[in-house]
Amino acid sequence: MKRLWTLFKQGIIYENPLLMLMIGLCSALAVTTNVSNGIGMGLAMTFVLLCSEIIISLFRKVIPSSIRIPIFIIVIAAFTTIIDYVMQAFFPELSKSMGVFIPLIVVNCIIMGRVEAFAYKKGIVDCVADSLGMGLGYTWVLVAIAAVRELLGNGTFAGLQVMPDSFQPILFFTLSPGGFLVFALFISFNIWLKGRMNKTQARRDVAKEDAA
Amino acid sequence: MIKIFIIALLINNIVIMRYLALCSYVGMTSDVGQSVGMGFAVTFVTVLATAATWPLYHFILVPLHLEFLKILVFILVIAALVQLVEYYLKKNVPGLYAAMGIYLPLITTNCAILAVTFENISNNYSFITSIVYAVGVSAGYLLAMVLLAGVRIRIRNSTVPKFLQGTPILFVATSLIAVAFMGFSGLIK
Numbered sequence: 001m002k003r004l005w006t007l008f009k010q011g012i013i014y015e016n017p018l019l020m021l022m023i024g025l026c027s028a029l030a031v032t033t034n035v036s037n038g039i040g041m042g043l044a045m046t047f048v049l050l051c052s053e054i055i056i057s058l059f060r061k062v063i064p065s066s067i068r069i070p071i072f073i074i075v076i077a078a079f080t081t082i083i084d085y086v087m088q089a090f091f092p093e094l095s096k097s098m099g100v101f102i103p104l105i106v107v108n109c110i111i112m113g114r115v116e117a118f119a120y121k122k123g124i125v126d127c128v129a130d131s132l133g134m135g136l137g138y139t140w141v142l143v144a145i146a147a148v149r150e151l152l153g154n155g156t157f158a159g160l161q162v163m164p165d166s167f168q169p170i171l172f173f174t175l176s177p178g179g180f181l182v183f184a185l186f187i188s189f190n191i192w193l194k195g196r197m198n199k200t201q202a203r204r205d206v207a208k209e210d211a212a
Numbered sequence: 213m214i215k216i217f218i219i220a221l222l223i224n225n226i227v228i229m230r231y232l233a234l235c236s237y238v239g240m241t242s243d244v245g246q247s248v249g250m251g252f253a254v255t256f257v258t259v260l261a262t263a264a265t266w267p268l269y270h271f272i273l274v275p276l277h278l279e280f281l282k283i284l285v286f287i288l289v290i291a292a293l294v295q296l297v298e299y300y301l302k303k304n305v306p307g308l309y310a311a312m313g314i315y316l317p318l319i320t321t322n323c324a325i326l327a328v329t330f331e332n333i334s335n336n337y338s339f340i341t342s343i344v345y346a347v348g349v350s351a352g353y354l355l356a357m358v359l360l361a362g363v364r365i366r367i368r369n370s371t372v373p374k375f376l377q378g379t380p381i382l383f384v385a386t387s388l389i390a391v392a393f394m395g396f397s398g399l400i401k
Contacts (some may be wrong), residue, residue, distance in 0.1 A: 022379065025238075026323050029231040073291065077284040085280065100327050100334070103283050107323045109235060167371035176229045184383030188375045 004129040011133025017110045018141045019190040024110040028103050029179045035158040038096045038146035042139025044087065044102060048079045049111050049135045053119040053127040060120050072115050073106070080106040106185055110138065141186070148182050149173045213344055215400055220348030222396040226324050227356035228389055233324035237360060238382060240315070247361040251354030253315040255347070257297065258325045261290050262346040265329045266339055286329050291320045324353055359389055 017019060018028050031041040052075050056063070063071055084102045087095040095102065105111070116135055119127050119167030150156055155163035163169075172178045226232050233254075240250045265286050273279055298316045301309035319325065328349050332342040363385045372381050 019276070022236065022238075025234040029234070070288070070291065072286060073287055077287055081283050084283065102331050103330055104232075104323050104327060105320045106283055106287055107326055108320060112321065173284060175390075175394065176231065177387040177394070178261050179231065180383045180387035180390060184376070184380040184387065188380035191378065191380070192375060 004125065007126060007129040008133035011130060011137040012140070013137070015133055016137045016141060018138060019187060021193075022187070023113060024108045024138065027104060027108060028138075028145065029183055031098055031101055032142055032146035032149055032179065033174050034150045034154070034156075035143060035146045036094065038142035039099055039139065040087070041101065042135070042142045043100060044083045045105055045108065045110070045138055046132065046135025047083055048076065048105050049114060050128065050131040051079045052076050052115055053131040056115050056119040057122060057124045057127040063120075068116075072112065075112065076111055076115070077106045110134065127131065132195060139144060144179070145182055145186060149178060153178060213341065216341060216345055217348040218400055220345055221352045221355070222393065223399060225352040225356060225393055226327070226349045228386065228393050229343055229351055232327050233322050233353060233355045236318060236322055236391055237356065238379065241357055241361040241364055244358060244361040244365070247357035248354070249311055251350070254319060254322060254324065255350035257290070257294060257316075257319050258328055258346045258350040259343060260293055260297065260328055261325050262342050264289055264293060265345070266332055266342050269333055276364060282330075282333065282340045286326060290329070294320050325348065359385065
């Protein structure tokens with residue numbers, strides 16, 4: 001149980017696909033103009049990741065390694081098609097505002113990377129923990145970026161007015177330059193945090209050696 | 213037609229205004245030559261992919277009512293196409309292969325190409341318009357790549373604040389390029 005929790009935490013923080021590994025950036029910047037888009041994209045992504053990892057993990061013994069990449073692509077494309085149609089049917093508004101980015105889940109490097117590096121080698125239970133961790137790690141970063149951009153650019157949070165009426169929305173943040181700027185600040189905060197964590201770890205190691 | 217080209221090239225630039233193909237944008241721009249090579253390789257494959265997927269969709273998938281297979285079919289067509297182009301160039305045009313070869317495998321997962329093929333379908337473009345749109349988008353990609361590669365040379369020779377060193381400064385620079393690109397939006401009514 002503890003091992004699964006560790007795997008889950010890896011995706012959420014230590015190996016966060018967006019902030020630490022910096023893959024799958026395209027969709028992350030494009031859909032984060034408001035919070036509901038961020039949540040929708042994050043959950044769609046988590047669904048595709050979870051299902052693809054389970055299927056690949058189940059069949060990993062019978063997939064020959066020489067043709068594994070095309071097989072991965074087919075599996076991922078199948079689940080992407082499913083989520084695309086589900087969103088069109090049940091959330092037409094959301095699906096329209098995200099446009100081409102739902103079908104583009106199929107070429108998202110996060111999914112391909114996890115399937116290749118993790119699901120093809122590990123058992124099904126580990127895969128569930130890993131994909132949920134990675135998927136939710138992706139989702140929370142999306143929501144955080146979207147919250148900043150929506151709050152400053154529109155004065156709302158998930159469509160609800162939060163800022164007082166006197167607040168003048170800064171359009172810059174909902175347009176593309178703002179997205180790049182907010183993301184740059186997120187990465188730089190994260191690099192700083194990582195440096196801090198490494199320093200604390202090093203200090204702890206030194207203390208341990210002194211004690212020994 | 214020209215309108216579509218200009219919109220794809222400048223106003224809705226695929227990288228800077230629409231955030232597509234960011235992986236290669238950050239990864240492949242450490243020098244200008246490399247970014248030009250990648251830009252032309254993408255242009256080549258995008259136009260070919262459009263020429264292959266448009267007839268496939270309109271003459272095979274639509275008559276058979278298999279539109280829902282479009283994601284699966286398109287990604288496989290692009291992957292196969294990239295392989296074919298690679299073999300063809302290796303055998304017949306070794307000079308071009310040496311210049312472009314290393315970028316080709318990376319292109320399969322370039323989201324710009326897949327996005328162009330989907331948009332040609334969803335916007336109901338005719339075949340010729342689709343090709344023009346594909347050329348416009350990939351020219352925009354080339355432009356963005358060369359711009360960032362140029363900026364990166366300057367970044368290397370300047371003092372960057374410590375907290376922005378590395379990747380963050382690239383995004384800050386892109387943000388400024390994007391502000392400049394917003395000036396194009398009045399170009400076409």
